[in-house]
Amino acid sequence: MSISLENVGIAVRDLDEAIVFFTDLGLEVVGRDEVRGDWADTAVGLDGNHARIAMLQTPDGHGRLEFFEYLHPTAIETEPTLPNEIGMHRxxxxxxxxxxxxxxxxxxxxxxxxxxxxxxxxxxxxxxxxxxxxxxxxxxxxxxxxx
Incomplete structure (x- = not known):
């Protein structure tokens, strides 16, 4: 079986702010879309999923980040993670x-x-x-x- 990393997905408060920040660091936008519907609900496991998304990649084409800003359901704000917390780190x-x-x-x-x-x-x-x-x-x- 062959496996490769496709991307890392990160929910953001403001999609445009994330795009500006990461493109300024050198990443490139390779696609933007607004997603919703049965396929999106099934893929994400969230009923009524509706989000604005953008895919960015490193200039070498090997690393990709997918950012998504939820329009529905309302995004849940949490405290920023600390370097020693379990879960998505950095x-x-x-x-x-x-x-x-x-x-x-x-x-x-x-x-x-x-x-x-x-x-x-x-x-x-x-x-x-x-x-x-x-x-x-x-x-x-x-x-x-x-x-």
Whole structure:
């Protein structure tokens, strides 16, 4: 049996805000739609499912995020997750220049949860809480940029 990751789905408060944030980081929109009907109810397991969706992918085409903004039923607000909570934790991206990526994040009013960490001189890492409380990890491989 062959298996590959198709995408990671994330419910957001504001689809357009999520699109602007993640495209500014470098992802590309590959599709947008509004979904509803029996097929959507069956696929998601939610009666009356009606959502605006967008599929974004990394420039290399290997990573995809599907964002959805529920129109019905009403989205349920929860507290943002903490780094040690069980469940969906974070989305991680390799970046060429973490300082440049953090400058993009700052333009949207966000910043690192605690700063930029150095992992044994190999990686510079930062966790950022972005739109709808999504935790985004940015990782710069120093071996790539040093060589």
């Amino acid at each position: 989305v991680a991206f390799a970046v060429e220049d973490i300082d440049a990526a953090l400058a993009v994040v700052a333009r949207h009013g966000y910043g690192p949860l605690r700063g930029v960490a150095d992992y044994q001189g190999v990686y510079r890492l930062a966790y950022v809480r972005g739109p709808s409380g999504i935790i985004v990890m940015l990782a710069q491989d120093l071996r790539v940029t040093a060589g």
